[in-house]
Every structure is written in C-alpha cells, then in structure tokens.
Amino acid sequence: MKAESKGSEELDRLLGQRWLSGLWRVGREERPLDPKTTVKPHLWKWADIYDSLVQARSRIDIRSGSVERRVIRLVNPGLKETELTSHTMSLAFQLIQPGEVAPAHRHTMAAIRFILQGKGAYTNVEGQKMVMEDGDLILTPQWTWHEHAHEGDQEMIWIDGLDVPFVQSLQVISFEPYKDKRLPAKSSSDAAPPYGMTRPVREPSAAAPPPLHYRWRDAYPGLKRLSEANPNPFEGAAMEYVNPLTGGSTLPTLSCWIQMLRPGMRTQIHRHTSTSIYHVFRGSGTTVINGEPLHWEKGDTFIVPLWHWHAHANRSAQDEAILFSMHDAPILKAFGLYREESRGDSPPGL
Numbered sequence: 273m274k275a276e277s278k279g280s281e282e283l284d285r286l287l288g289q290r291w292l293s294g295l296w297r298v299g300r301e302e303r304p305l306d307p308k309t310t311v312k313p314h315l316w317k318w319a320d321i322y323d324s325l326v327q328a329r330s331r332i333d334i335r336s337g338s339v340e341r342r343v344i345r346l347v348n349p350g351l352k353e354t355e356l357t358s359h360t361m362s363l364a365f366q367l368i369q370p371g372e373v374a375p376a377h378r379h380t381m382a383a384i385r386f387i388l389q390g391k392g393a394y395t396n397v398e399g400q401k402m403v404m405e406d407g408d409l410i411l412t413p414q415w416t417w418h419e420h421a422h423e424g425d426q427e428m429i430w431i432d433g434l435d436v437p438f439v440q441s442l443q444v445i446s447f448e449p450y451k452d453k454r455l456p457a458k459s460s461s462d463a464a465p466p467y468g469m470t471r472p473v474r475e476p477s478a479a480a481p482p483p484l485h486y487r488w489r490d491a492y493p494g495l496k497r498l499s500e501a502n503p504n505p506f507e508g509a510a511m512e513y514v515n516p517l518t519g520g521s522t523l524p525t526l527s528c529w530i531q532m533l534r535p536g537m538r539t540q541i542h543r544h545t546s547t548s549i550y551h552v553f554r555g556s557g558t559t560v561i562n563g564e565p566l567h568w569e570k571g572d573t574f575i576v577p578l579w580h581w582h583a584h585a586n587r588s589a590q591d592e593a594i595l596f597s598m599h600d601a602p603i604l605k606a607f608g609l610y611r612e613e614s615r616g617d618s619p620p621g622l
C-alpha cells in the first residue's frame with residue numbers, strides 16, 4: 273500500500289537522495305501469499321532441438337578455434353532477456369563430432385552431463401577419464417578442471433545442466449582456462465573408480481574422491497526393480513543420484529533423478545518450491561502443469577516452474593516411460609525454503 277499524501281512523497285524523495293527508502297513503499301504485490309515466479313511452463317520438442325543441432329553442426333566450426341563448443345541452450349519464454357532455462361538452472365544440448373576437443377577449464381558453476389547418443393567421447397575431470405555411454409550421468413563439481421574429447425567415429429549428443437543462474441545471482445561466477453592445451457589424464461592404475469553407486473573402502477587418512485560417473489548399466493536395474501515394488505504416488509519409481517560419501521544430493525546445488533512411470537501410470541498432483549527440468553529418455557506421456565497438458569515423447573524436454581501444480585502420466589499401455597530430471601531442491605532445502613503440498617488426486621486431462 274503506497275502512501276499518497278504530499279508530505280510522504282516529499283519524504284520519499286528526500287530519502288531517495290540520501291540512498292534510503294521507507295518500508296511503507298513496499299506494496300502488497302511484493303508480499304504474495306503464494307510464491308510467484310517469472311519462469312513459465314514450457315515443452316521443447318526433440319525435432320526442433322535435433323534440427324537446430326544439425327544446422328549448428330555444419331555452421332559452427334569448433335576446429336577453427338574461434339568457437340569453443342557447439343551448445344544450444346533452452347530459453348524459457350518467461351526469461352527471454354537472460355536466455356536462461358529457469359531462475360536457478362540452465363539446460364543445454366551439446367553436439368560433438370569425432371576428433372573435436374572442448375578446451376580444458378574450470379568454473380564456480382557445477383555441471384552435470386546426461387548422455388543421449390553416440391559413442392567414443394570422454395570427459396576428463398581432474399585427470400579422471402570417463403568414457404560416456406547412453407544414459408550415463410557424469411558430474412563436473414564446481415571448480416574442478418575438465419575437458420571433453422571425442423576419440424570415436426560417430427557424433428555424440430548430451431545434455432549439459434548447470435546451476436549458472438543461481439551462481440550468477442550470488443555474483444560469484446569465476447571461469448579459468450587451463451594453462452596447457454590439454455588436461456592430462458591419470459593412468460587407469462592411478463585413478464580411483466569414479467562411479468557413483470559404490471566406493472572403495474579406504475584408510476581413514478586418505479581423502480575419498482567424489483563420485484563423478486553414474487552408469488546407465490548400474491542405474492537401470494535398480495530403477496526397474498523399484499518400479500516393480502510400490503511406486504511413489506507423486507513420482508512413480510524415482511531414484512535420486514546421491515553422493516555416496518555424504519548421502520546428500522547429486523551436487524550441492526543440483527539434484528538429478530532418473531524416474532520410471534509404468535505403462536498407464538498416472539501420478540497424483542502436487543506442487544513444491546523447487547523447480548524441475550525433465551528430459552524424456554524413453555517413452556511418451558503427458559504432464560499437466562497448472563491445468564495445462566504438455567504431451568511429451570522421447571527426446572523432448574520440459575520445465576515445471578516452482579509452486580505450479582503438476583502430475584505425470586505414461587500414455588502407453590505397453591511401454592515404460594523414463595524421465596531424467598534436474599532439480600534445484602538442494603538449494604531450497606539448505607536454507608529451509610523447501611515446501612511441498614499435495615491434493616491427493618490426479619488432475620483432469622490425465
């Protein structure tokens with residue numbers, strides 16, 4: 273409620289000249305009952321993403337050195353000016369061709385990669401060389417040296433997910449190119465296995481390496497088993513990629529999930545203060561967000577903004593649907609800002 277009287281306007285002006293401001297100027301709209309976000313629900317179709325990557329393949333030349341990587345970001349229609357996917361996370365698709373190398377560097381943003389297609393590329397994180405296979409999740413924790421290189425003979429595509437907007441909002445973005453052309457890889461005998469599901473037992477004094485690589489071949493059997501047990505009513509069979517050293521989320525700012533909806537499954541409706549970005553790894557289905565259905569199929573990506581009611585359904589009566597997703601929930605939970613509400617039903621249209 274803004275004070276309108278002449279006296280208070282004069283006072284406001286005077287305070288403004290002194291770099292001060294009266295709290296009476298804060299309107300009701302700035303203190304809503306429900307959290308408000310500028311992020312909009314949106315679905316990006318695989319056909320558009322793939323065609324854009326193919327066009328970039330012929331026009332964006334990595335080898336000349338003028339461009340470092342062939343990456344296409346998903347722009348949220350509510351965030352046109354900043355070209356970000358959400359207010360906390362950004363998601364992009366990267367295409368790399370045989371022989372290409374993305375120069376080594378490190379940054380304060382944490383990154384995840386989820387591998388979609390192709391063979392023969394690897395990511396080197398702090399000397400740990402990880403060969404990528406479809407469905408693998410590979411982590412680049414903040415401020416770790418990393419590079420990608422492709423030694424195979426077919427193009428590869430993967431998802432890059434980062435916490436760029438969050439780190440940007442804290443004004444702590446830092447980016448450092450590596451001093452040499454290539455980041456040396458440790459020999460396989462020096463390198464501790466980086467896989468995320470198990471860990472070697474070490475002497476108490478030895479620092480445990482962080483898990484960096486979660487393989488599809490390890491993740492899928494557990495997901496399948498979980499889907500045959502009692503599903504979570506809001507998520508189906510959902511598994512979070514955890515940090516086994518701490519039991520905590522995938523990365524301090526990002527939580528990644530792999531989730532299966534059994535044929536015909538519909539989940540119940542809920543909402544939460546975290547934002548989720550989903551990529552359809554297999555199958556097809558529908559997600560209703562605040563009453564609007566988004567119909568998705570393999571390769572599509574969609575966003576569920578914070579505090580939007582949503583539920584998912586697998587449209588197929590025969591095939592499982594598998595969703596990979598990235599959530600900013602660890603940030604909200606760390607500061608006591610995570611809230612969740614449910615209605616206990618499935619929305620119409622599912």
Ligand SMILES: [Fe+2]
Pocket residue numbers: 377378379383418
């Ligand atoms: Fe990077």
Ligand SMILES: [Fe+2]
Pocket residue numbers: 542543544548582
């Ligand atoms: Fe949810």
